[in-house]
Amino acid sequence: MSEKGIARRVKLPKRRRRPYHEEVRCDLHVHTHCSDGALPPAKVLQLARSGLVELLSITDHDTVAAYDAIAGQLPGGLRLLPGVEISTSMLGEGELHILGYFPRGINSVLREALDEILVERTERMREGVGRLARDAGLPLAFEDVLTRCSGPVISRSHLAQAMVDKGIVGSYADAFRQYIGSQHPFITAPRTTPERAIDLIRRARGISIWAHPRLDRLDRRLAGLVAAGLNGIEVYGRNRNGEALARLEAAADEHRLLKGGGSDWHGHAGSDRLGAFTVAGEQISQLLSLCRPPA
Ligand code: AMP
Ligand code: MN
Ligand code: MN
Ligand code: MN
Numbered sequence: 001m002s003e004k005g006i007a008r009r010v011k012l013p014k015r016r017r018r019p020y021h022e023e024v025r026c027d028l029h030v031h032t033h034c035s036d037g038a039l040p041p042a043k044v045l046q047l048a049r050s051g052l053v054e055l056l057s058i059t060d061h062d063t064v065a066a067y068d069a070i071a072g073q074l075p076g077g078l079r080l081l082p083g084v085e086i087s088t089s090m091l092g093e094g095e096l097h098i099l100g101y102f103p104r105g106i107n108s109v110l111r112e113a114l115d116e117i118l119v120e121r122t123e124r125m126r127e128g129v130g131r132l133a134r135d136a137g138l139p140l141a142f143e144d145v146l147t148r149c150s151g152p153v154i155s156r157s158h159l160a161q162a163m164v165d166k167g168i169v170g171s172y173a174d175a176f177r178q179y180i181g182s183q184h185p186f187i188t189a190p191r192t193t194p195e196r197a198i199d200l201i202r203r204a205r206g207i208s209i210w211a212h213p214r215l216d217r218l219d220r221r222l223a224g225l226v227a228a229g230l231n232g233i234e235v236y237g238r239n240r241n242g243e244a245l246a247r248l249e250a251a252a253d254e255h256r257l258l259k260g261g262g263s264d265w266h267g268h269a270g271s272d273r274l275g276a277f278t279v280a281g282e283q284i285s286q287l288l289s290l291c292r293p294p295a
Contacts, residue, residue, distance in 0.1 A: 023281055026054070026056075026261065026281055026284065027262045027265070028057040028099075028260055029085070029262025029265075032151075034063055034151030035151060044058065045074065049076075050275070059085040059262070061087055062084065063084065063118065063151060064106050064110065064111065067106060081291055082102040085098070086192060086201075088190055094189065099210075113200045124188050146158075156175075198228050236262075258286050
């Protein structure tokens with residue numbers, strides 16, 4: 001009898017299915033036009049699906065409006081982990097972003113706190129545009145920025161676009177270089193602190209992850225953030241490799257932190273397609289094991 005025949009008759013043990021989270025292709029850091037991304041949430045879901053992303057988190061700056069917009073419209077083959085990216089600043093040390101993931105869903109604790117943060121964000125822009133007009137003499141009004149927003153978040157990204165469109169600067173990058181980068185005084189840093197964001201995410205029953213941590217800050221800031229309750233750091237991201245990646249992995253292990261990852265895709269012209277960068281579930285399996293298994 002041929003070997004093939006024997007193999008057919010012998011009952012082979014069933015290939016054990018690996019846990020879902022070890023194989024899934026993930027992108028846990030993506031923006032829509034509800035904050036400063038280019039595209040509406042439904043389109044982002046469609047692109048994620050066609051880019052073969054299997055687990056996606058939309059993490060707009062300071063808002064979960066995208067989740068309200070797409071309720072019940074998830075394409076087959078795609079799962080969502082509710083998320084947000086909260087902008088914070090440290091006294092004199094610049095900005096720091098904290099991602100929150102909410103496997104148990106988005107609750108009113110989170111919504112109410114984000115509403116307050118958005119009020120502060122809008123005030124910061126109103127005052128900042130006032131300073132740019134008054135102190136720098138730029139022909140700009142708050143409404144020029146507001147009309148470029150598609151959701152509840154008004155950001156320096158919209159402002160930069162307004163400055164390009166009005167011919168005030170030659171390019172989007174120039175807007176940051178010349179006027180609105182954090183080295184300039186016109187647009188103030190967010191008022192939320194990293195500790196407040198971590199605490200909010202915990203109270204909202206979420207998981208807090210330091211987004212795109214800067215290596216020069218890791219040694220100085222990580223222990224303090226862990227003491228404040230930080231759950232993890234975003235280890236995997238576009239253009240993070242070699243020594244930088246090794247340092248982030250080591251820092252996560254040393255502090256027993258969860259590892260997160262995502263592309264920080266905004267979808268503007270010239271960006272990679274969604275799905276060009278993904279994280280293997282295996283790389284972030286501890287984080288995924290805390291998330292509700294898929295139905
Ligand atoms: P905001 O949340 O209002 O502080 O705006 C920050 C957003 O502007 C970031 O999330 C980026 O999308 C974009 N941004 C910040 N700094 C730069 C920069 N130097 N060059 C280009 N885009 C930037
Ligand atoms: Mn952004
Ligand atoms: Mn960020
Ligand atoms: Mn981001």
